[in-house]
Amino acid sequence: xxxxxxxxxxxxxxxxxxxxxxxxxxxxxxxxxxxxxxxxxxxxxxxxxxxxxxxxxxxxxxxxxxxxxxxxxxxxxxxxxxxxxxxxxxxxxxxxxxxxxxxxxxxxxxxxxxxxxxxxxxxxxxx
Numbered sequence: 001x002x003x004x005x006x007x008x009x010x011x012x013x014x015x016x017x018x019x020x021x022x023x024x025x026x027x028x029x030x031x032x033x034x035x036x037x038x039x040x041x042x043x044x045x046x047x048x049x050x051x052x053x054x055x056x057x058x059x060x061x062x063x064x065x066x067x068x069x070x071x072x073x074x075x076x077x078x079x080x081x082x083x084x085x086x087x088x089x090x091x092x093x094x095x096x097x098x099x100x101x102x103x104x105x106x107x108x109x110x111x112x113x114x115x116x117x118x119x120x121x122x123x124x125x126x127x
Contacts, residue, residue, distance in 0.1 A: 007052055007121055010034045015048055015099070016118035019110050024048055024101075028121060039066065039100060048101040050119065055095035058088045067106035070095040075117045080106050 007013075010031050014023035025047030029035045035051045043063055051057065057068055062085040070078045070092040078095055082103050099117070101109075111117070 007050070007119065009121075011122055013050075013119055013121040015050070016120070017109050017111060018115060023120075024109065026050055026119065028052065028119075045100070045102055048099055048105070051098040051100065053096055054098040055093075056089050056091040057083070057098050057100065059083045059085045060088070061085075065103040067101050067103055067111075069099040069106055069111050071097040071099060071117065073097075075119065077111055077113050077115045077117065079113055080111060 007028055007030055009028070011028050013026040013028050015026040016023045027047070027049040029038060029049055029051050035054060038051060038057070039045055039049060039062060055070070059066065065082060065084045067080060067082050068089060069080045072078055072094050073096040075097065078092060081089065083089060099111070106112075
């Protein structure tokens, strides 16, 4: 069976992290167009962005350093890296999603290998 997190559309949501009191605001980029745009052209990000499906990222044309967490299909963190602008991340085996945030946030939130994250997508309008 494929990815089992049930996210198939672009939108907003919340990221829950064990041990963190409040959820983190989340942008969900599930379409090819939204994943391609990602954080390009932005000066920062409030919260995080989830690219799904994805197993690698790059930071070409980005304006700031980011933290990147590679997640398996059940949202378990496989690896966390900090990437400066102009870098190419190699594809991660078993990764199905990539979570991006401003540099330093993943450590502050407690996102590290082995942690299982939770995602709640906001209901789509007209649903």
